Amino acid sequence: MQPASSNVIENRIIQAVLSEEISPGERLGEKDLGEIFGVSRTLVREAMMRLSSRGIVAVSPRRGWFVIEPTVEEARETIEARRSVEIGLLMTQKNISAEMIKQLEAHVLEQQRAIDENDLGRRSYLLGHFHVHLAAALGNSILANILEELTTRIVLIATLYQSKADAQQSCDNHRRLVSALRKNKVKDAVKIMDAHLTHLDKALSIRKKMKPRSADQLRGKASFVP
Amino acid sequence: MQPASSNVIENRIIQAVLSEEISPGERLGEKDLGEIFGVSRTLVREAMMRLSSRGIVAVSPRRGWFVIEPTVEEARETIEARRSVEIGLLMTQKNISAEMIKQLEAHVLEQQRAIDENDLGRRSYLLGHFHVHLAAALGNSILANILEELTTRIVLIATLYQSKADAQQSCDNHRRLVSALRKNKVKDAVKIMDAHLTHLDKALSIRKKMKPRSADQLRGKASFVP
DNA sequence: GTATTCTATCTGGTATACAAGATTCGCCGA
DNA sequence: TCGGCGAATCTTGTATACCAGATAGAATAC
Numbered sequence: 001m002q003p004a005s006s007n008v009i010e011n012r013i014i015q016a017v018l019s020e021e022i023s024p025g026e027r028l029g030e031k032d033l034g035e036i037f038g039v040s041r042t043l044v045r046e047a048m049m050r051l052s053s054r055g056i057v058a059v060s061p062r063r064g065w066f067v068i069e070p071t072v073e074e075a076r077e078t079i080e081a082r083r084s085v086e087i088g089l090l091m092t093q094k095n096i097s098a099e100m101i102k103q104l105e106a107h108v109l110e111q112q113r114a115i116d117e118n119d120l121g122r123r124s125y126l127l128g129h130f131h132v133h134l135a136a137a138l139g140n141s142i143l144a145n146i147l148e149e150l151t152t153r154i155v156l157i158a159t160l161y162q163s164k165a166d167a168q169q170s171c172d173n174h175r176r177l178v179s180a181l182r183k184n185k186v187k188d189a190v191k192i193m194d195a196h197l198t199h200l201d202k203a204l205s206i207r208k209k210m211k212p213r214s215a216d217q218l219r220g221k222a223s224f225v226p
Numbered sequence: 227m228q229p230a231s232s233n234v235i236e237n238r239i240i241q242a243v244l245s246e247e248i249s250p251g252e253r254l255g256e257k258d259l260g261e262i263f264g265v266s267r268t269l270v271r272e273a274m275m276r277l278s279s280r281g282i283v284a285v286s287p288r289r290g291w292f293v294i295e296p297t298v299e300e301a302r303e304t305i306e307a308r309r310s311v312e313i314g315l316l317m318t319q320k321n322i323s324a325e326m327i328k329q330l331e332a333h334v335l336e337q338q339r340a341i342d343e344n345d346l347g348r349r350s351y352l353l354g355h356f357h358v359h360l361a362a363a364l365g366n367s368i369l370a371n372i373l374e375e376l377t378t379r380i381v382l383i384a385t386l387y388q389s390k391a392d393a394q395q396s397c398d399n400h401r402r403l404v405s406a407l408r409k410n411k412v413k414d415a416v417k418i419m420d421a422h423l424t425h426l427d428k429a430l431s432i433r434k435k436m437k438p439r440s441a442d443q444l445r446g447k448a449s450f451v452p
Numbered sequence: 453g454t455a456t457t458c459t460a461t462c463t464g465g466t467a468t469a470c471a472a473g474a475t476t477c478g479c480c481g482a
Numbered sequence: 483t484c485g486g487c488g489a490a491t492c493t494t495g496t497a498t499a500c501c502a503g504a505t506a507g508a509a510t511a512c
Binding site: 089 | 232271272275278280300306307309310311314315318367
């Protein structure tokens with residue numbers, strides 16, 4: 001394994017979370033990750049520090065780093081935060097270029113393909129990252145960053161609480177959203193987004209407990225290796 | 227100087243930025259900070275990693291860490307991001323308790339006092355943190371965190387571009403905002419917020435160049451020491 | 453006097469060393 | 483068989499060592 005920078009580690013872990021390769025509550029040992037990425041604990045630690053700042057992992061003193069397991073309360077707050085940000089994003093957007101609409105439509109098609117091909121990791125990744133693309137398309141990279149943070153947490157929440165928001169429905173919502181944007185019907189877009197998140201929020205009531213995987217299993221995941 | 231954890235360092239630096247004790251472009255050397263806080267470079271580095279993840283500082287390889295100097299484009303994006311978040315926040319809020327209204331009013335009074343007493347650092351700090359309190363009052367700590375990040379950057383932007391949004395006007399806007407919230411006039415609140423940010427955005431055109439202070443001067447600032 | 457090159461020094465980048473708390477597991481006793 | 487106790491081990495916490503790139507300043511050439 002050739003060495004990787006701490007940035008690479010950080011991004012790889014976010015990607016792994018979005019692809020559901022890593023589950024909430026999973027332990028991420030510094031030593032293990034160092035071996036996987038071929039670097040010393042120092043770089044792993046840097047990546048963890050940034051990830052913890054983004055609310056993806058948290059450290060338990062002298063026990064290890066763990067992927068966060070949001071409580072129901074935190075889950076609701078995250079969904080509400082996303083609702084605020086996304087609705088604000090839609091309401092304050094001025095004009096969206098035809099080029100961007102096309103990109104978003106292409107992204108939705110990719111999502112559909114991942115669903116059809118039953119590519120679970122890619123499916124989860126694309127469905128989550130659609131909203132990041134949306135913010136970027138509306139011309140604000142800062143909001144895109146914020147949304148990446150929030151959607152990553154949402155994926156963890158969805159995994160943890162087994163929200164049954166099935167992929168096809170999410171994809172359909174995205175399609176309708178882009179369609180509304182193409183017609184410049186902002187109000188419709190807001191409604192679709194609002195309903196989408198309300199659905200997610202409702203699905204949260206069904207709790208499901210997960211058994212955390214051990215770090216050893218993680219090492220076995222070939223795809224986790226960059 | 228007794229040792230401090232990396233968390234303390236991080237918070238202290240954010241506070242220093244909010245209080246305008248630290249200017250954009252200022253160099254923050256690992257060695258210097260380590261001496262100031264009485265710790266090794268390791269802990270300073272951890273704090274810097276998290277601050278960079280929050281977009282407050284950036285590293286120039288083998289040269290040092292610097293407080294970010296947003297370009298005009300980034301400044302506009304930050305203001306737009308804040309507009310989205312704050313408007314979304316106001317629009318999706320359900321009910322705000324009388325208790326919270328009181329807290330916000332008390333905060334506005336504190337702001338006024340800082341203005342009257344000409345306490346510049348405290349003034350800057352309170353005016354910026356009002357929005358963080360607002361998000362917290364509306365019951366979402368995640369949005370509060372996001373807003374802390376954004377307002378910190380806004381302070382840097384205001385310093386850099388010498389936006390003449392004078393303190394008294396900001397405070398008045400805050401007072402009007404809380405008043406609208408008390409009367410449950412959400413639309414008015416949104417309007418006030420929107421106008422406030424538009425004003426900030428307009429003021430951005432007047433560019434002002436700053437000369438960065440050296441780290442030695444920073445060391446001299448007794449108040450920077452925890 | 454000015455431009456240039458070379459070197460001493462400073463800075464961050466990364467790995468490693470060592471300390472101390474947490475965990476595990478075996479041993480012992482009841 | 484079950485529960486408690488202790489040492490061995492594992493994990494993060496923090497400091498330090500060493501490297502390489504960047505910088506500044508002096509010496510040199512013109």
